[in-house]
Amino acid sequence: MEKEIDEGTGGKPVHIVIALGFLKVIFFIYDLIVFLPFQIFANPSEKLARSGRVKARPVVDGDPTSPYRSVAVVDGDLDVMMYKGVDTLNKLWMENVGRYGDADCLGTREVLQVHKEKQPNGKIFEKWELGVYHWRSYNQVNERVNLVGSALASLGQKEKEHVVIFADTREEWMTTALACFKWNFPIATVYATLGEEAVEFAMNEVSADTIITTAPLLPKVYKAISRGVHIKNIVYFESQDPIEKTKKVTKHDTANVLSFEELLNLGDADEPTTMSAKPEDIAMTMYTSGTTGNPKGVMIAHSNIVAATCGQAKVLTVGTEDTFIGYLPLAHILEVAAEIVCQTNGTRIGYSSAQTLFDRAPKIMKGTKGDCYALKPTLMACVPAVMDRIYKAVIAEVNSGTLLFREMFLACYERKRARYEDGYQSFVLNKLVFNKIGKMLGGRIRIILSGGAPLSPETQRFMNICFCCPVVQGYGLTETCGGGTIADSDDLSTGAVGPPLRCAEILLREWPEAGYSPHNEVPQGEVLIGGGPVALGYYKNPEKTKEDFVFVNGKRYFATGDIGEFRPDGSLKIIDRKKDLLKLAHGEYISLGKVETTLLTCPLVDNICVYGDSQSDYLVALVVPNQKSVTEIAEKLGVSTSKWESVCHNKDVNKAVHAELVSYIGSKLSRVEIPTKIHLCHEIWTPQSGLLTEALKLKRKAIETEYKKVLSTLYGKN
Template identity: 40%
Template sequence: MVMNFLSWGTFDCGQIVLLNALKILAVIYDVVTLPVYLIIQNPWKARRLNSMKKAIPIDQDDKSITIKATKKPGRFHIELEEAKIDTMAKLLNYAQQKHGDKQCLGTREILREEDEIQQDGKVFKKYIMGDYQWKSFNEVNDEALRFGRGLREMGNEPGKNVVILAETRAEWMIAAHALFKQTIPLVTVYATLGEDGIIHAFNETEVTTVITSFSLLAKLKNILPSTPRVGTVIYMEDQLESLKTTEGFSDGVKIVSFGHVLNLGAKSTIEDRSPTPEDTAIIMYTSGSTGIPKGVRLVHRNMITSVKGFADSTEMYERTEVVLGYLPLAHVFELLVENGVIFMGIRIGYSSALTMLDSSSKIKRGVPGDVSVLQPTFMTSVPLILDRISKSINEKVAKSSAIKRTIFNFAFEYKLRWKQLGFSTPLIDRVVFGPVKKIMGGRLRLIAAGGAPLTPETNKIVKMCLCTDIIAGYGLTETTSCATNQDTFDLSFGRAGAPMTIAKIMLVNWEQGNYFITDEPNPRGEIMVGGDNVSPGYYKLPDKTNEDFFEHKGCRWFRTGDIGEIHHDGIVKIIDRKKDLVKLQAGEYVSLGKVESQLSTCPLVESICVMGNSSKNSCVALVVPHHDNLLALAAQKGIRAGVVDVLCKDSRMLDAVLEEISGHGLKGKLEKFEIPTRITLLPQPWTPETGLVTATFKLKRKAIQDYYENEIENMYASLD
């Protein structure tokens, strides 16, 4: 097991005595309870399901191998087909007819805002919040109908693009379905996308109407002069503030509220324009890691296909399930999941990073955060957030007493060992990990992780300590978020799961990277994803579409650029990426993404970008350090500088951090040539607003390389 716990100081005699006592107690407990657990938990069932072959080859030649899932369509998949649901408009209509007055979308009430004095004397505005207010399936469908008709009354005709630029909230989903119902293509843009990217998306899609939130009106005001076609801005109202003036907006731009459009639609006699499966549902702009954002066109058939895939791969319990919605709905992963649970009749409570936890930045002391009120059982996440949870757990354990650290470390090892054998550990979960589980409301049972590969270390720590299952998946916007997905019976860590029931996976030889389907022990190659979930292509980019998409044996495929290997049980592991592969001067290939994934789990690292150069024998790295851990390391090394900005420039600190990172990389089984030999410490975090990471916090390598050109050149120069 790869863990940091054992490195937190040496064991004294007292800890050794405690550890031995815990081992003796565990043996006695196991002997007494094992017969009961064998009967109640049926661990052989979990092990049998884990060992089953999850996918089988269906086609193979000298250059490629294609596999598909052995799993059969489940009940929700079959229900979608039997009900002949082939568009998003039909999906919400069906959900409303079936679930009626059940709770559907929830929004936390903000009662008021108050000043809170901090320990340093500063005063911040904090929320006093109430309960969740719920809209039923009937209300959601009715508002979507009214909003769509209201848009038509304002001149937005079927086929004419409309953009949503807003944070995740109930009105976002209602507006999206309003557009689906009227065959109006929805252009999705991340709220955190830089101004240049937003302007590009607005102008390329020629939108005249923008749906946004009250909080983003100021940002939009700066953008409108560069988007001359936009003539109408519809804003989702704020709970506490109201729009007092439209002064400063471009001349001729009409500013109206979400409620105003609903009222227009309530009086409308316009006949709805229902879509077909091949009509464009979404033009989704992805803040890619290179170049300007590309619009991925997704048709209704793509969306419904992916809902079927989600339903097959994620076991949900309609009566008791509560979903936490907080990731950007402009990301196809979150949009897919939320529409899947809407179809199933499961309620979604919305939140944000500002109000999610009791300790969140906008929550007044003593007021519970959203998860404490909602008590979700299911949530989506991206690796960056799970990495932060993992590091937070590590930090709290590291700061605890020696006795607590010993107990925690023992409990972790004990639980992991039994989980690998198919058992659960209810006593350990309650006594040791119970307080950690309560951080997320106390009822969380399942996390669906996507957006980027999840490291085995993070997967283990979050799964064990939050007492929840994690199903890691793999997909792209171009494949409507679907490709592969783990199931809850997979006892391994670090793999991306088997092909989903609606997709095929093909591996193709990549000679430049020396990856071949004939490799031993597992076939390796570039991953191609095929199926009805694959997009028709990029918006207004025919050449790029022809480059990345192709037809083969009656199926549409997408070239992902990711390198994978297929294990004996049919499960796929992502091992490399074509664009991240650098050949060093001595001939060694370095996967920059792989190195970053491993080093990002180092407690000292908040963010890291590794660079390689074919004219050099080693790599360099830009590192955003974890501030508290950097200060702690400085104190340990006797470096007296209490300001992070100063520490980042101190050569002694650079050497100390590089030593820690190198040691962490070697423990994580990186090769010596893969580990950076020079680093630059950067005090300011990388956020989507800086333009250096995407909305899901993937590195924008080219943007980082351009922005830190001088720092990178200096590191390379020092290698000479």
């Protein structure tokens, strides 16, 4: 049957053409049946009207050089408090406890057993066997918050003096943070995966007496002390492994070392008699991973987070019936902001990690279920790098099926995409075709929030359709508490990051050298964010603060370095980044980020860094290839695949992969944007290797330094 191909079928087997034709007939009959019910109960024209309505406009009507604001506040004051008079995080937390006291707040999944599997190369892989989630109510969490805060005070912790949190995301992290907000102990957040030098830099800069960490990270803390870092108290979260938990932790000669349980035993569960934090006091000094040099400590005031929470909470429709899965680093503003918004709406938060998120996650024991299955979340936050992986995993699963299955899936996908963009729901396709994909995330997801970097329109639309829920892009930075924009869940378009939040305003600053101006036919320029979420500045770095936090017409803004444009409906679209723009020898500006975002959706690419020499007239690319896909190419070429490094260095494989990339790009990029040469990198880029930030963004300078000789060879300089 596979060989029965007719010239009139476009090269497809006859049985597939018949099946697709039959499917089109079914779609046509379905449309006739549901036309009237849709018009009455779910009018698509109303949905299209909500999608296209004006959401923001300039403060001065018709003047694109004036700040853009949400239409809800364009003629009044910015909205910077969720509740009147609740202007600090300790007040906000107590408001939440008063409203939702007995409701579930924070949940942790029980680890039943950890199996350690030794690999042929000697490495040990952990496989976890997990149980159910155990929950604490808002009242119960508040009791532990009081225990932690009073215990830290008994250890000598003073108001307005930093406590360092150097730990992975887990319930104890948030409990400790809430205690510090309540007792007015500023938190210095440090990524658990930061290198030793960066960790020591942050610890030295804030001069903290106390550090909160995890048992596996204690050796790093001890080493930092041996190198001169001054720490009096070390509190560690115990291992979740039942066996490791029973082992004694090595104490330190000079520092007081306590487990989290021991800290709780020192505390008092009663409410403190006074809570002294003021809106302008520092709540967090958040050390950004940074793409160059030492991490910068962003000083974030209580009022900044309160304002950002207000703006975000009034856009995201979440409530007490929702469940949020927390797995991104809490040292990242995206996760902190998302969790505080959830608490403000009485939403419960179940903790996870990237290692246990899905059934096929690295630490999930074969035959058992990941955290999404156990928790069945309705909300989750993602960074684009994670969503690109999900997208490629689904594509690989589809491509592993028969030709008939692939063609039928594609037909259903295109059908739903067209209906979605016309404002229609696809209840039957969701139930019969896409429901299985949705179960990867637990089967109940209704909103996915994307932030941290631009998400390709292709990936966004794919996630919208296959997971049967809106993928809402947001835009913000650590310096603006993640508060900038959030797209409307009714917006059916892709590529935009939404209108300004009610707590903020956005100004486009002209950059004439690259031709970006608010006076262009579509208003464009560097994105400047002003309003309540804008942070105090950089810790002990007045020069950088003065450079990035600027005044325009008497108002204070953060200059993001991103280039944006406003659509007619007032939604912002990020189109470039000043640091990623490169002028080649032919005089044209190239957006490296745009090229990378386009190529990242190719199944052959796991990661990519595009590079340009300003003295040359073409681009090159360093590609971390997908091992499975490229191995298949090598096998077809007759190349030995016993050593992955040799496969990557093979000229024929390199040439074939480059040809596939050029073919994949098609008309998506102009000729000058297509990399002329590529190099396949056999080693994966990770934050631990120093080539990615903790938000999985490229560290361009570090990559360029690491591959300096390779880049010279690609440009014929060796």
